[in-house]
Amino acid sequence: MQDVSIIGIGMTPVGEHWDTSLRDLGQQAVELALADAALDLTDIDAIVVGNALGESLNRQSHVAALLADFAGLRGAEAVRVEGADASGGLAVRQGSLMVAAGAARHVLVLGVEKVTDVVGAARNDALANMLDHDYEGAHGATPTAMAGILMRRYMHVYGLELANFEGFSINAHANGSKNPHAMYRNVIKPGRFASAPIVAPPVNLFDCAPEGDGACALLLTSTERAKDMVPAPIRILGSAAASDAFALHSREDMLFLSAANLAAGRAYERAGITPQQLDLLELHDSYTVLSALQLEAVGFAQRGEGWKWAAENRIGLAGDLPISTFGGLKARGNPLGATGVYQVAEVALQLRGAAAENQVADAHLGMALNLGGLGSTAVAHILERVE
């Protein structure tokens, strides 16, 4: 099994790209990643595409072959990987396994989602396809509605109110305000969080991450080759994925993210590290309650105390565990199937020391934790700077 490293990173800003199609977005990120690694299209053996809802949002399945063609990779092996908004993380994992198995030298991993082709109720219908259609979607549930149920339960069990979660969003927007690729660059003022317009009670506008258009590409190769190719390769030290009971109602304990726990645990084991060695964590902050539950599931907070990490301001760029360092899903935006690739790219930029105003000092080890749905799928990648 070959050791795998990241040698190229390219991303578009996340946002409402009304004038840019799915294939254009993808192609832009591919070009940027190739330029970053100083590689040509002809060097690429395979492309792995993470895309969550192409069928629903763009009436387009089979997107990997389409994007391979449009990006100039005609002939290359092309495969799409999907696991709702964990598609990107799963694509990074499958791409890295291609290199690890020796089946490809240079693999492009491309996360891409074009969300704004569909708006309003049709958008909610599309997003609901990530839930259990027969038992949730068919009854009108959307991911945000289910997040509302989850958050209400968390607040009830631990005696909390909405304002207790504000630190997550304040931190995300503070970091996003400095990231030129972020969808929202406004800051959220302390005290304003709890009074934002309600979306699915108790989840409000400042609580849930916006879906956006975006594409992010990574170039992977073996660590051995990488050392001769780029000045600062970033090694994939541990990688793992796991699943949980699919629907919220069938979980043994709704307030424990079992898939996140398993995926992170396996990744820690493969990397040979403890959680406390991490210098930063890009977690899946699509809703603040998920941020709290992830900190509890992957070794940082006790049950019911994940929210305190935000309340006590331990998650800022200079805190004990910086999270959402480029704004997270909340402020950078959530381009669904591309999100997991953005997360890995952002950890890699931190470890390169290339995070500009968002830089975490002395970052050597970081983890990206990507969730699908409300944690039915989880993917963890632990990255390390190759010295």
Place this chain on the structure above:
Amino acid sequence: MQDVSIIGIGMTPVGEHWDTSLRDLGQQAVELALADAALDLTDIDAIVVGNALGESLNRQSHVAALLADFAGLRGAEAVRVEGADASGGLAVRQGSLMVAAGAARHVLVLGVEKVTDVVGAARNDALANMLDHDYEGAHGATPTAMAGILMRRYMHVYGLELANFEGFSINAHANGSKNPHAMYRNVIKPGRFASAPIVAPPVNLFDCAPEGDGACALLLTSTERAKDMVPAPIRILGSAAASDAFALHSREDMLFLSAANLAAGRAYERAGITPQQLDLLELHDSYTVLSALQLEAVGFAQRGEGWKWAAENRIGLAGDLPISTFGGLKARGNPLGATGVYQVAEVALQLRGAAAENQVADAHLGMALNLGGLGSTAVAHILERVE
């Protein structure tokens, strides 16, 4: 890189399973594959699901985590792989890479498609999502309409008429008639082919494969472990995938299946064999013109002469190169994202000597060739019986 083998096979019949849902179909195949390998659910590390159109046909994305849960694999790594009707072949490839890279011991590969949830024009709309939406689907094209254009061109260039293709469908139905898992078990009488009702001229009802519901599961592990586990492991000797210009109109030569040529060529090279060493070929006979073009692209027939292999009856169970030995897509049926897994399973059954009335004598080496769309994606697997 570890050598990978197939140790378990399970499949449902392909057909119109009105009383069975996507998850039920998948679960049935998983149970059969586990029983075949005498493994328990707890032995499985990961499940890779090939599914083409879950969003369009079932309003269900994120199917891998859903099926992992429903099949009793809660916690296991779960990932869906998609490439239109090449999803199954791509899933086998990604699953085998997980074993090859040492990332999992036992991997379940499950191809599953529930087509009959949607009928009529809505079915055609869903199928059109596999084409280029912006340049084909949006203008009303369906895969069968595009196959009609392709076949008309082939007939024009090589001076053929519809009846010249009848051998492919006669062979498929002859073999399907003996396969209890086949969707259609009727035989097509010589001379009746060309007068079947037209679907998209010149493609007619006897020319194009029917979509059907179905699920097929394979259990993969390392060849080293496999030898101690089952009496007849089937080794994946070579595996490869490739892409082509996505839309038919942008191909340099519409009558050459470049992706099939590349994928098969890479698989031959990895397996260290020549095409002539193959004892059978499960090709992607969704339309007879594609069968002809595949025989030309992967080393059997000269350009424009693929149809002769059928006309000269060289493709029967006792012929030079048996194809569609269990009925192929034409008679066994085409469960889209499951098709590629059925193909690999059928080659494996032949090599096991477990093909009953469909057995090819002395089968030691076989290839499965799975196409996505009209050949925009191709996946080749060369299998060998481990002696």
